[in-house]
Amino acid sequence: MLHTVNKSPYEKNSLETCLGLSLDGSDILLIEDGVYGAIAGGKASAMLLEAMKTRQVYALGPDLAARGIDPGRLVDGITVVDYGGFVELAARNDRVQAWL
């Protein structure tokens, strides 16, 4: 399953809940304000590193760029994708769950 998270982890618990309820092998894509969680050293770093032992985590490049977040500042292991990559992730997974 592909999980998208569009809320900042500083405002909502969407990312934490998503990580708690996603199975091994899931794809997790941070979009919109969700990309704030991808910054290394931030609140969500540790849980993302833990999640990436069994799951893939992605961040949407255009949303990073819009917010002035340099891809070099992300937690190690997070893959940046463009809109085409988003489509590919949605197509590759049989289902998508949007964590709001």
Next chain:
Amino acid sequence: MSEIKKFMYINRRAPYGSIYALEGLEVVLIGAAFDQDCCMAFVGDGVFQLVRGQDSTQTGMKNFSPAYKALGDYDVNRLYVERESLAERGLSEDDLMELTWEDEDDDWAEKPSIRVVSREELARLMEEQDVLLNF
């Protein structure tokens, strides 16, 4: 006409502070009216939606908690509540409303709709669905 899909409505917000809970409930009833296979999950603050004894009279807001009791009549008879979310909030199953449905295959026996499940069980249930909608 069309195939029946398995829908899970995931409720993650408390009932009166925002419109999510009420709107989510409306959408569930719409899905059920279209004869889809609907179940609900209550996670995080969503578990507060099912707490018994809600009385919003003094706030001027509508108390929509009785509407959950109608879910069984719409064949929405699986309400999964995450055990960890209850525990984190100092709640237990005894704090929740008694919600039941009548099983027509079992001489209309009344059966409980609420099923308290672990986070891990809920994660697996999510994988069994065709469509997942968060509120």
